[in-house]
Amino acid sequence: MITLKVNGHEHQVESDPDTPLLYVLRDEIKLNAAKFGCGLGQCGACTVIVDGKAVLSCVTPVLLLDGKQVTTLEGLGTIEAPAPIQRAFMEEQAAQCGYCIAGMMMRAQALLQRNSKPTDEQIRAELEPNLCRCGTHMRILRAVHRAARLMDTADASSTIQGSAQ
């Protein structure tokens, strides 16, 4: 049996080891943020973060993930306390139908974790594997910039508090 660490919690996975992570997340662990789009790793709707990197969960069998840390959108924030990336997407109204947005946010989050001030060019290149058919690309782009600023402010405030103590 495979042990999967999702959003900080350990799960003993009962599905077959060759089951895609997406199915395990949605059907077994009941985390429904990651979406089934194409099932072939071609649209990005199923993107989650594994050990800090954006990963297409529909083509990632759980047998590859023993001992790795999986983060889904549910692991970033809640409705009451949304994470900076979630706040930014809401404030920019970056969703239309919203189906791609969980994947977009996860890939953007992975980018912002290693590059806190990405350029337009870098965001476009990074999000290239994720498709949006409604056409909210410009809002998504703005939302990622906004998230970068929000995260920056959050970091700065914690530093100020830290030095004040």
Place this chain on the structure above:
Amino acid sequence: MTGLPRIIASVIGGVVIAGAAAGFAVTWRPAIAAIELPAAASFDPALVKRGRELAAIGNCNDCHTVRGGKSFAGGLPVPTPFGTIYSSNITPDAETGIGRWSEEAFRRAMRSGVNRDGQHLYPTFPYDHFTNVSDQDDAALYAFLMTRPPVNAPARANELSFPLDQRFVIAGWKLLFLRHGTFEPDSSKSAEWNRGAYLVEGLAHCGACHTPRNGLGAERPNAQFAGGDVDNWHAYAINANSAAPIPWDADALYGYLRQGWQPDHGTARGPMAEVVSNLSSVNESDVRAIATYMASVFGAPTPDRKNQGAEVLAQVKAPAKPASADAAAVQPVEINAAGAAIYAAACATCHETGRALPYGGVNLRLSTALSSPDPRNAVNIILSGIRPVEGERSPIMPGFAATMNDDQIVSLLQYLRSQFSNQPPWISVETAVAEARRTQTVFLQTSPGPHNAPADATQRDKP
């Protein structure tokens, strides 16, 4: 210093001394007078257009453009066993490009590897092939480049150690290896074959990647097209030693070079993706000519090879067995059981659907990467996948660098090799995986654009 570099260094040393003895005359080349940049309107538009196609056949943009940079402005680091050489700016900028070069100076660079100032150029610029380019074609290339937007981009200093950083050393290299007129038309062959030979041996410089090089970095004439290295990819043998499970013929080559994928062979990727991307934009007849000539270089397959190819095709077309059952039955070895499970779970969903290219994954029995003696291409493709071409019908594959660790990739590769090729196991797959992961990062930072193999332009706008 280990053995090989020491030997190389001592040979180079010998060349240096020999060069000095032969005297000034061997190394010295005069500067060619600077000109004022000719007005774009002074070039015949038809000539410029021809030059654009020739530049595409020559794949000039691939080395002379960095990722995200301006076209032809140079600066791409080209790693060689001797150090890193940076490509030059070939836009018509007066200060940093070739804006002050006359056509004569351009022709001399192509023919003899000497810049306008009279300095010898490193043979990373493949003038050992370009020496075969005709005067008319040089004129068209010159017209094309001199009408590009000028970009002010100073050359980056090469990272070479003494004595290789001394350009007179190159004169010695040329004495040893630069042969003019290595292409001669063969009147017993068709015009198309001769056209192909002229392009392949000259401007298209296929051998620059596909021919192995000797200790001094020159192509080995007696191993022409026997397979070489480029950017941590293996450029396959494209002669009788080809590892392709299905023998290549002129039609298959044409399809592959033109559209970037071919149903019985798979998809162009890595540096070859740039090449086919360029070839999709040129005159069809030139691609046809290249295919015709290369088919004769591959040669007619032996009856054995032909039969093996037919067998593979029959297997591919047979109804697919469930991959997991297959794997469990055939693979008792533990390491391959791990590989078989990964294949069944992560790969077979696309590669065993029987769906035709470009949307389905190629049946891996057809894969040259898995039959090749060198595992690097298979490793690279597992790590980084294949990116689709914007607006084109083209293959796509997700990369697995973030989800598979090195051990998992090694198991998978060993399984794929045992299952889908009739070749002995690869040795040192572990090293290949570790090395690919390291160089992939570097390559992705510097390589030009996320382009990949284009679809045939005639298929644009089709479903």
